[in-house]
Amino acid sequence: MHARIREVPALIALVALASLSALAWLPGEALAAPTAQAILTASDAVRNPDKPFSLTVTLIEYRNARQTDGNTLNVYSKAEAAGGQFRSLIRFAAPVRDMNKLMLKNGNDLWFFDPSSKASIRLSPQQRLLGQAANGDVVTVNLARDYRAELAGEETIQDGDRQPRKCHKLVLAGIASDVTYHRIEMWIDVATSRPVKAKFYTESGQLLKTAYYRRYQPQLGAERPTEAVIIDGLDPNWVTVMRYSDYAYRDIPEAWLQRDYLPRFRPE
Amino acid sequence: MTARRAPGVSVRVLARILARVFVGVLAGSVACASARASDDAALSIADQATAVPEEARDWRFYAEGALRESTRRATGAVVHGERLSFDLRYDKAIAPGWRVVFADRLDMNRYYGGAGDGNVNTLKEAYLSWQAQPDRIADLGRINVRNGVATGYNPTDYFKAGAVRSVSSLDPASLRENRLGSAMLRGQALWEGGSVSALYSPKLADRPNPGAYNLDLGSTNRRDRWLVSVSQQVGALNPQVLLSGGEGQSAQLGLNLTGLLNDATVAFAEWSGGRSRSLLTQALAGADDTAFRNRVAAGLTYTTPWNLTLTAEVDYNGAGLEKDAWNALRSGSLAAYGRYRTFVTPLQDPATRHSLFFYATWTDALMKHLDLSAMVRRDAADASRLQWIEVRYHWTRVDLALQAQVNSGHPTSNFGAATDRRLTQVVLRYFF
Numbered sequence: 001m002h003a004r005i006r007e008v009p010a011l012i013a014l015v016a017l018a019s020l021s022a023l024a025w026l027p028g029e030a031l032a033a034p035t036a037q038a039i040l041t042a043s044d045a046v047r048n049p050d051k052p053f054s055l056t057v058t059l060i061e062y063r064n065a066r067q068t069d070g071n072t073l074n075v076y077s078k079a080e081a082a083g084g085q086f087r088s089l090i091r092f093a094a095p096v097r098d099m100n101k102l103m104l105k106n107g108n109d110l111w112f113f114d115p116s117s118k119a120s121i122r123l124s125p126q127q128r129l130l131g132q133a134a135n136g137d138v139v140t141v142n143l144a145r146d147y148r149a150e151l152a153g154e155e156t157i158q159d160g161d162r163q164p165r166k167c168h169k170l171v172l173a174g175i176a177s178d179v180t181y182h183r184i185e186m187w188i189d190v191a192t193s194r195p196v197k198a199k200f201y202t203e204s205g206q207l208l209k210t211a212y213y214r215r216y217q218p219q220l221g222a223e224r225p226t227e228a229v230i231i232d233g234l235d236p237n238w239v240t241v242m243r244y245s246d247y248a249y250r251d252i253p254e255a256w257l258q259r260d261y262l263p264r265f266r267p268e
Numbered sequence: 269m270t271a272r273r274a275p276g277v278s279v280r281v282l283a284r285i286l287a288r289v290f291v292g293v294l295a296g297s298v299a300c301a302s303a304r305a306s307d308d309a310a311l312s313i314a315d316q317a318t319a320v321p322e323e324a325r326d327w328r329f330y331a332e333g334a335l336r337e338s339t340r341r342a343t344g345a346v347v348h349g350e351r352l353s354f355d356l357r358y359d360k361a362i363a364p365g366w367r368v369v370f371a372d373r374l375d376m377n378r379y380y381g382g383a384g385d386g387n388v389n390t391l392k393e394a395y396l397s398w399q400a401q402p403d404r405i406a407d408l409g410r411i412n413v414r415n416g417v418a419t420g421y422n423p424t425d426y427f428k429a430g431a432v433r434s435v436s437s438l439d440p441a442s443l444r445e446n447r448l449g450s451a452m453l454r455g456q457a458l459w460e461g462g463s464v465s466a467l468y469s470p471k472l473a474d475r476p477n478p479g480a481y482n483l484d485l486g487s488t489n490r491r492d493r494w495l496v497s498v499s500q501q502v503g504a505l506n507p508q509v510l511l512s513g514g515e516g517q518s519a520q521l522g523l524n525l526t527g528l529l530n531d532a533t534v535a536f537a538e539w540s541g542g543r544s545r546s547l548l549t550q551a552l553a554g555a556d557d558t559a560f561r562n563r564v565a566a567g568l569t570y571t572t573p574w575n576l577t578l579t580a581e582v583d584y585n586g587a588g589l590e591k592d593a594w595n596a597l598r599s600g601s602l603a604a605y606g607r608y609r610t611f612v613t614p615l616q617d618p619a620t621r622h623s624l625f626f627y628a629t630w631t632d633a634l635m636k637h638l639d640l641s642a643m644v645r646r647d648a649a650d651a652s653r654l655q656w657i658e659v660r661y662h663w664t665r666v667d668l669a670l671q672a673q674v675n676s677g678h679p680t681s682n683f684g685a686a687t688d689r690r691l692t693q694v695v696l697r698y699f700f
Binding site for chain 1: 309310314319320321322323328397402412413441444445458460463501504530531532536569637662667700
């Protein structure tokens with residue numbers, strides 16, 4: 001979900017998940033508590049499919065309970081073989097004025113392409129195309145690659161469905177210089193490793209946004225969140241709902257994930 | 269005394285500390301309760317969200333109407349005009365690996381008493397594309413090939429000359445979008461992080477044809493041309509090297525570079541160099557002064573935390589006129605001056621050697637859906653300026669824009685010589 005994040009290869013994520021599952025069967029004395037980083041890795045595996053994939057992201061933005069904006073994006077993601085960083089191609093499907101415009105995100109390498117003017121424009125991470133959502137919010141990320149996690153205890157919090165949920169509370173500090181958020185607090189379901197809630201902060205400690213992950217459904221072989229509700233840190237009446245649908249595994253050739261392919265890109 | 273006072277002070281201090289702790293806890297509880305209430309409210313809104321994903325279409329079509337008023341430099345007369353435009357872009361996969369692209373614009377201008385009156389159709393693109401393999405592609409037809417990473421001036425945009433048939437706005441984005449492609453055969457091979465592209469654009473006509481609905485191949489295919497470009501990601505620089513040539517011109521080498529300076533700043537540099545005659549001797553058929561000439565555009569784009577994007581660019585045209593030569597031309601024969609300007613304008617090259625370009629765009633400025641854009645071009649030789657500003661509000665299918673343009677400077681200066689001193693127009697665009 002958040003930008004400039006590198007993903008652990010799917011195999012590592014699965015091994016981590018399998019290890020956590022195996023640990024659960026060990027006698028209590030022999031059971032070593034999972035490390036904060038392992039909890040985060042397991043949570044990443046819940047959000048991120050293990051092979052190149054595409055999905056549709058529908059963003060609905062509200063101000064003071066009134067819908068003020070709407071976008072539909074088709075996102076194509078693939079993890080880098082070396083390093084596991086996710087690269088994403090984002091196609092704007094709606095609104096009509098932005099239709100078929102493209103954004104390529106490869107870490108901090110961001111390009112915007114308009115098929116009308118044929119212009120490929122390099123963007124800085126601070127340049128937002130989607131209102132409240134950072135460009136990195138709409139693409140797949142693997143937090144365990146770019147953040148160092150510390151366990152801050154267990155808390156029972158209210159989840160996105162307003163149910164009490166026992167969670168690990170992790171505090172994430174950015175390792176890489178190109179992370180979208182300097183600090184994140186994240187609550188991860190103790191029982192299922194599902195991300196439940198996250199708070200994102202600036203370097204100065206100001207709350208930027210709060211996100212709830214909810215509406216878990218079976219998608220590409222796992223229960224994955226199909227909705228994130230993002231609440232602005234300064235103005236809680238500014239709410240963005242991000243819905244994920246049409247998950248599908250895709251063959252995404254390496255050659256497609258570069259600036260020069262943007263004028264060529266046409267989804268099948 | 270001290271012994272007596274000490275316990276009393278301690279009690280007061282303790283009471284204060286307890287009070288602060290109590291107030292702090294209470295405030296914290298209130299803050300937590302408030303945060304939870306706002307989170308609950310947000311989640312309730314999300315519960316009721318009903319928007320469904322929309323499918324992208326193969327086509328985009330809009331109609332645009334404009335009313336404009338301009339003030340003539342020479343007479344001070346106020347001239348009114350209207351424009352109705354239709355713009356279609358169609359891009360469809362017709363079979364596995366095959367794609368057809370068509371883009372056309374019709375401008376119906378009614379500038380009473382002004383130049384540019386009448387209908388002008390611009391066939392922007394019409395080509396067939398064959399993707400033999402995921403990384404091998406060939407195209408045939410009229411294609412708008414546009415290179416260059418700069419915003420105001422693109423020395424490596426080798427196919428821009430003569431491509432603009434009708435100017436509806438001086439916004440650089442509009443000039444790049446609303447122009448003729450060139451007829452060509454193009455092939456491209458891609459690999460991880462890089463690509464090579466080669467194209468050949470043949471001569472198909474002898475001279476431009478101003479006919480309203482003419483394909484006007486004479487504006488874009490008046491001579492044989494070719495271009496090879498290679499890109500390879502090197503770190504975060506994304507360099508692109510180009511080599512362009514054709515009938516009656518020496519090969520021109522080009523380079524495009526971009527880099528990220530920090531989270532908010534992009535640096536870009538664009539260069540083209542090669543042997544060529546100066547624009548003046550080309551325009552006036554003067555003595556051959558062929559020499560190696562550079563063209564450069566370099567600058568920075570900075571985005572503020574509130575999404576205001578500022579671009580500053582320095583432009584250099586080694587084939588343009590230096591200050592002294594420019595001043596001599598302006599103060600000399602009016603016919604020569606006119607011929608020079610008539611020659612340079614369609615090339616989309618700066619008339620003089622040095623100029624500055626500033627562009628600002630602020631999306632969701634002050635309120636949602638309100639975008640502000642502003643542009644200044646400044647000629648360093650004569651200090652003339654072109655200033656342009658746009659306020660645009662957009663709904664789901666409708667854009668409403670107010671544009672204003674002011675050309676300042678001496679009547680023979682680069683920008684001051686424009687026919688209109690001031691121009692304002694209201695533009696209404698509807699997307700079907």
